[in-house]
Amino acid sequence: MLDYKGYLEKLTKFNENTYPLVNPHLREEIMQIPECSNEQMEQAINDAHEGYKTLKGLTSYDRSEILDRASKIVSDNKQLFAETISKESGKPIKFALGEVGRTIETLKFAAIEARKLEGESIPLDAAPNGDGRDAYTIYQPIGVVGAITPFNFPLNLVVHKVGPAIAAGNSIIVKPAEKTPLSSILLREALVEAGLPENAYIVITGDGPRLGKVLLESSVVKKITFTGSPQVGKLIKSQAGLKKVTLELGNNSALYIDESQKDKLEAIAKQAVNGAFAYNGQVCISTQRIYVHENIKEDLITHLKTQAEKLTYGDPLDENTDLTGLIDEKSQHRILEWLDEAEKAGATIISGGEKLENSIQPTILENVPRDAKISCEEVFGPVVLLNTVKDSDQALEEMNDSQYGLNAGVFTSDLAQALKFGHELDVGQVLINDVPTLRFDHMPYGGRKNSGYGHEGVKYAIHEMTNLKMISLNYKF
Known part of the structure; x- marks a missing residue:
């Protein structure tokens, strides 16, 4: 049976500092959560880089099968996931069950899109000097993705970053909201049980600004995907340098x-x-x-x-x-x-x-x-x-x-x-x-103005987590 306690014990093993996780409805402490150190995040980045080397060697079929199996595991543990969401976020169980259902679908969409990451052929002879050349494009994974997620959808907003990352062949580090870390750990356990390499998806708990800064400053992390406030989003974008960035921010619909x-x-x-x-x-x-x-x-x-x-x-x-x-x-x-x-x-x-x-x-x-x-x-x-x-x-x-x-x-x-x-x-x-x-969960989803930068939605997120490469063949040489 899936459980988050073993993973939390591993995090605590390397750092005994903790903070209280509180049930929002009752305002009562649930348990203590590891307050991970900057060194733990740095080690996670190194581990995720090794996980990326393994994951990018898998075929798109392999990655698709892992995601599909994970969707079944989540489905088999639907009540556990829903009760975990309710406990840590205070979300009514009927809405929590709906979130789990959407997570299952998001994993299925990611499994499908992992097999459909197709480039295109380019007729280079359309240019004056292009005669004798065929060209095509491919999409390649970018490496380690850093994800920072909010409290309000502690499972489905995580899987909207994790599913596309894995589908594309990237490893991912999730820094969940301090108030709702358990759902993201359960999701990790489901994916590992489904066959995902251990270091391809790592969860680091603790203070968001401090640990997020480590992700931003690391040259190994190639993309930051963030859901949260416009104020933090603007700060991330200003400090991300040449990293790829996706920001899902506020709104007043x-x-x-x-x-x-x-x-x-x-x-x-x-x-x-x-x-x-x-x-x-x-x-x-x-x-x-x-x-x-x-x-x-x-x-x-x-x-x-x-x-x-x-x-x-x-x-x-x-x-x-x-x-x-x-x-x-x-x-x-x-x-x-x-x-x-x-x-x-x-x-x-x-x-x-x-x-x-x-x-x-x-x-x-x-x-x-x-x-x-x-x-x-x-x-x-x-x-x-x-x-x-x-x-x-x-x-x-x-x-x-x-x-x-x-x-x-x-x-x-x-x-x-x-x-x-x-x-x-x-x-x-x-x-x-x-x-x-x-x-x-498969539609494009992105904001304008202070609502964001870039797009989520499984297929669209995958494209933002890859590098486009063109290959040309000169067959008249």
């Missing part, structure tokens, strides 16, 4: 609901409430800003309130639980301060807005000024705002008035209008007749 949807508002409200409040809104594509045509505003508010008030706060391991404690007390205080600021600036709280044990009541606001933090920053909590617009042009302008640009959603029955939003929204992904809190 916007949704527009057109007047043509007046007969579908109940169904849309259900999706919007799930998009805004799933896992307490601690999702980088959480539905945060809703713009609704003024003629249907009141009906939408009624449906949103009804759906929000049905949500149940409780034990993460209870299958009926929708909401749990926020990741920490600091987040709770920040959100309450932002709500207070918005009210003082003229916003009205329609529903919620109060402290709820270790969380916040699901909160809906209206008439929120654009410059209020609750609107222009990433809330990362159970809060959604609702502002009215007179037409689609105003909606488009207000949706684009953001420092972020990851996902956006539009509900409309007007095809021309849908296409206009698709082309003119300044975001990486536009979802027509869906809320922006939607991601399929």
Whole structure:
């Protein structure tokens, strides 16, 4: 049976310093986690380099089979993975099971893409002096990848870095969020059991800024892939030098609901409430800003309130639980301060807005000024705002008035209008007749502006973890 304790004991063997891992819902200590030293990270980099030498020697078939077997192992241990996610992140078990299901699919997609890393032929005789030459391109692994991952999806956001790295033939070091290291270790154990070389995937726990700096400064690490805040992302990019970099950063996802949807508002409200409040809104594509045509505003508010008030706060391991404690007390205080600021600036709280044990009541606001933090920053909590617009042009302008640009959603029955939003929204992904809190694991996923740099999504991440090489054959020489 998979277990993270043996791996943690190995880390502790070389460094006895630890820190407490806390259950976010109960705010109680779960266990002590190794606070790895810089020397441990440096050794991990050297070990990962040796792992890379082994892994790049495997065929794409071999790597694909490892990933496929790992997907089956995760599936066989689905409950263990889900309960681990719930324990360390406070995520309700039904959402944790969903995350495990997505992880299984991500591994399967990686297994498929490992066999499909194809170059192209290039007719060099298209150039004046190219006669007699055939050319083609190949993709080669880059080496050691350094991954820094967040707390909110402690398994699936890890596998979105690990799966593509292995598929391409790279080794990878994961520095998971201090608050959620266990899921990434379980994933490692599943991959090793599936046949992955021991040093091809290494997890190092401890302080992110300190250990991340070691990854950044190492000439052996060829790429940094990071999911987290824009502030840290910008720092990484400024210090990465010539390393490849992928950054998945913040967002304040916007949704527009057109007047043509007046007969579908109940169904849309259900999706919007799930998009805004799933896992307490601690999702980088959480539905945060809703713009609704003024003629249907009141009906939408009624449906949103009804759906929000049905949500149940409780034990993460209870299958009926929708909401749990926020990741920490600091987040709770920040959100309450932002709500207070918005009210003082003229916003009205329609529903919620109060402290709820270790969380916040699901909160809906209206008439929120654009410059209020609750609107222009990433809330990362159970809060959604609702502002009215007179037409689609105003909606488009207000949706684009953001420092972020990851996902956006539009509900409309007007095809021309849908296409206009698709082309003119300044975001990486536009979802027509869906809320922006939607991601399929094989789709391209990348942000604009302060939302990121580069792309994830299995196939797209693989290409960003490889080097393109051209080979020319002069057959008339």
